[in-house]
Amino acid sequence: MVLPPGGGARAPSMVDVAEQARVSHQTVSRVLNTPDAVRPATREKVERAMRELGYRRNATARALKTRRTGLIGVITPGHSAFGPNRMTLAVEEAAREHGFATALSVVRDSRxxxxxxxxxxxxxxxxxxxVVLAPIIAVAEAARQIAETRSVVLVASGAEPTASLDVVGIDQVRGAREAVRHLLDAGRRRIAHAAGPGEWYDARGRVQGWQETLSAAGVAEGPLLHCAGWTADDGYAAGAELAPQVASGVVDAVFAANDYIALGMMHAFADHGLSVPEDVAVVGFDDVDGAAHLSPPLTTVRQPFEAVGRAAIAELFGAGGGEHTTLIAPTLIRRATA
Amino acid sequence: MVLPPGGGARAPSMVDVAEQARVSHQTVSRVLNTPDAVRPATREKVERAMRELGYRRNATARALKTRRTGLIGVITPGHSAFGPNRMTLAVEEAAREHGFATALSVVRDSRxxxxxxxxxxxxxxxxxxxVVLAPIIAVAEAARQIAETRSVVLVASGAEPTASLDVVGIDQVRGAREAVRHLLDAGRRRIAHAAGPGEWYDARGRVQGWQETLSAAGVAEGPLLHCAGWTADDGYAAGAELAPQVASGVVDAVFAANDYIALGMMHAFADHGLSVPEDVAVVGFDDVDGAAHLSPPLTTVRQPFEAVGRAAIAELFGAGGGEHTTLIAPTLIRRATA
DNA sequence: CCCCAGGGGACGAAATCGATG
DNA sequence: TCATCGATTTCGTCCCCTGGG
Incomplete structure (x- = not known):
């Protein structure tokens, strides 16, 4: 299937409609933009002509004159990570409600x-x-400069807003606090954390929440493991590393930076003959599809991605005017691993 | 952050560049479009002027004149399903390599x-x-009519191409055949299938592959369960329904329509004291993140989503001309559940 | 007649101003 | 004087045609 024939039948323009309706093209324009300024009889004549010709207003010409394309750009990371996808879709839907179309640009690496x-x-x-979906710090920083000349909203949990740039995100610190608090409430006192890659805002926020909660409770920090990525493979490695300390009783709980890491850790624990939650409690982050059906069902923190997408668009259209952060709270989902 | 100030500083146009370089705007245009038709000295003068003014060619005006926006629309389903997201990203990257931007439109329901x-x-x-990502039959049908007037590629595994519409998809039947053949090779003979929702092409193709393979092997079909959706919850229900037959030996294997259904089924089996793969072998479909770390690690069929995205764009730009199907083969990933 | 550059329209819609009753 | 409609110009680029060397 080839792209437009080029020499296809030209789409009808306002002038065509005007001729058909025996008015000027300007009247046609008015019917579209300020219908109340046109006499009902004339308006109907024009509208009938539009229907007969199958007229469709040319967005390009309109954009040229109005200096607005009606396009919102969304920069989205290329990982199959879960959150960004859902936020992208939410942004699109919110934008469309405002009559805007959404253009996509995938950023595979963070250079x-x-x-x-x-x-x-x-x-x-x-x-x-x-809208820049910037889970990684370097991506957010690269986006900052552009904010001088264009309306930009940064979706990054933990970035600082500037005069010309609003920030929307999920309150990672709070989510982590709830997770760790839940472990404390269950009587755990030796709580490790398997952190995500340090260049991610989310990873940092979760570490911070973990530290703050333990410190506020007067409980010593358990081991802090650094995962190279967010995958179950990374979690498996961390779990294997942690298993001896679980076996010896030095660790009785893990707060994993996300569900895949939690899954990998649980796999490693099982391979080491450790059982969850008896030997070690586990809390994840994200509430990915299927988390309720893992064995055991995973306790985790659910992130309201759709809300973030909507908030980003609201910010873009809103009268915010920069220097402003919107933080949305995640929710702890209690299941069987903790 | 508000949208463009409207009355902001106007971006420099070709005329501005022309003045700065002391040439006509037409020469500026030529430097951009047919550089070889401009004397090097003139060209450099113009290029310097462009740099000094920070000139950026106005895509809107260009589109108005050339009758091409450089925009590719992608219709993508709203489910957080896994495949469509990856295909959307792949389409965007492929389109960008051709200098095209990708606009998104999410379709939440299939009306x-x-x-x-x-x-x-x-x-x-x-x-x-x-590009229409149409996993559901009704969506594909709705997209057909538009293909008369515009270049459309349908991404749907199993849809029929028409004169003006190419189809790209993953060979679901083949993937299912490999899955079932693997179960047969492992000595299983009472093979059930937990099918996805019947209005999905993928679900139908997998049922067909399951039937064909059993029939070709002269093995009777095991029970066919119909899941209402693709989630682990649906799989759990199917697993609970099937558990008695597994316990009584009437079923010794399940081919699940996707990994989440497989996960839910395994959860149900565990709840009924059944073990995988001893009591019942399981094969899934998709190879979702973390599938390798389920307990036991899931044998499944991996779909080459990125390849499909690229193929869709290739088809759109190619000289195909309709009435043509591109089918891409998935791969069986052997792990521990079968 | 070749090489290079400029002038004068489109393209389709919208804004400004002016005309008409 | 107001409501309604029309003529003209503008947005920024590309294309056709012309003209000077």
């Missing part, structure tokens, strides 16, 4: 050039605003 | 009006081509 090239791409295409 | 409204939305915004 500044990559982000900048996506930004350039959007600027070339004349987007009216940009 | 024809919903799909049509997305199509209308794209038409209003003047996209040059449309």
């Amino acid at each position: 500044p050039e990559t982000v900048e090239s996506s930004l350039e791409f959007f600027l070339d295409h004349g987007v009216d605003g940009i | 024809p009006e919903t799909v049509e409204s997305s199509l209308e939305f794209f038409l209003d915004h003047g996209v040059d081509g449309i």
Whole structure:
């Protein structure tokens, strides 16, 4: 299937409609933009002509004159990670409710050039605003500079807003606090944390929440493991590393930075003959699909991704005007692992 | 952060560049489009002026004149399902390599009006081509009619191409055949299938592959369960329904329509004191993140989503010309459940 | 007649101003 | 004087045609 025939039948324009309705093209324009300024009889004539010709208003010409394309650019990370996808879809739906279309640009790595090239791409295409899904610090930093010249909303849990840039995110620290508090309430006192990659805002926020909660409760910090990524493989490695300390009673609970890490850890624990939650309690983060059906069903923290997507658009259209952070609270989901 | 100030500083145009370089705007245009037709000295003058003014070619005006927006529309289902997301990202990357931007439209339900409204939305915004990710039959059907007037590629595993519409998809039947053949090779003879929702192409293809393989092997079909959705909850219900037959030896294997269903079934089996793979072998479909770390690690069929995304764009730009299907083969991943 | 550059329209819609009753 | 409609210009780029060397 090839792209537009080029020499296909030209779509009808306002002038065509005007001729058909025996009015001027300006009247046609008015019917579209300020219908009340047109006499009902004339309006109906024009509307009938539009229907007969199958007229469709040309967004390109409109954009040229109004200096607005009606396009919102969304920069989204390339990992199959879970959150960004859902936020992207939520952003699209929210934007469409405002009559805006959403253009996508995937950023596979976090090099500044990559982000900048996506930004350039959007600027070339004349987007009216940009939403940057920036879970990684370097991505967010690369996005900052562009905020001087364009409306940008940064979706990053923990980034600082600036004068020309609003930030929307999920309160990672709070989610981590609830997770750790839940472990404390269950009587656990030797609580480890398997952290995500340090260049991620989410990972940092969860470490911070873990530390704060333990410190506030006067409980010593358990071991802090650093995972190289967010996958179950990384979790398995961390679990294997932690297993001896669980076996010897030095650790009786783990707060995992996400559900896949939790899953991998539980796998490693099982391989070491350790049982969850008897030997070690586990709390994850995300509430991925199927988390309720793991064995045992995973206690975790659910993130309201859809709400973030909507909030990002609201911020973009709102009268916020920068220097402002919207933080949305996640929810602890209690199941069987803790 | 608000949308463009409206009355902000106007971006420099070709005329501005022309003045700065003391040439005509037409020469500036030529430097951009046919650089070889401009004397090097003139060209450099113009390029310097562009840099000094921070000139950026206006895509809107260009689109108005050339009748091409450089936009590809992608219609994507709203479920957090796994495949569509990855395909969407792949489509975007492939499109960008061709210099095209990707606009998104999420379709939450499969009603024809919903799909049509997305199509209308794209038409209003003047996209040059449309990729419809249509896992559900009704969505694909709704997309067909639009193919008369616009370049459309349908991504649907099992849909029929028509004169003006190419189809790209993953060979579901083949994937299912490999899964079932693997179970047969392992000595299983009473093989059930937990099918996905019947309105999905993927679900139908997998049922077909299951039936064909059993029939070709002269083995009677095991029970066929119909899941209402693709989630682990649905799988759990199916597993609970099937457990008695597993316990009594009437069923010794299950081919699950996807990994989440497989996960839910395994959960149900465990709740009924059944063990995998001893009492019942399980094969899933998708190879979702973490499948390797389930207990036991899940044998499944991996789908090459990225390849499909790339193929869809190739088809859109290619000289295919409709009436043509591209089928990509999935891969069996052997692990511990079968 | 080749090489290079400029002038004058489109493209389709919207804004400004002016005309008409 | 107001409501209604029309003529003209503008947005920024690309294309056709012309002209000077």
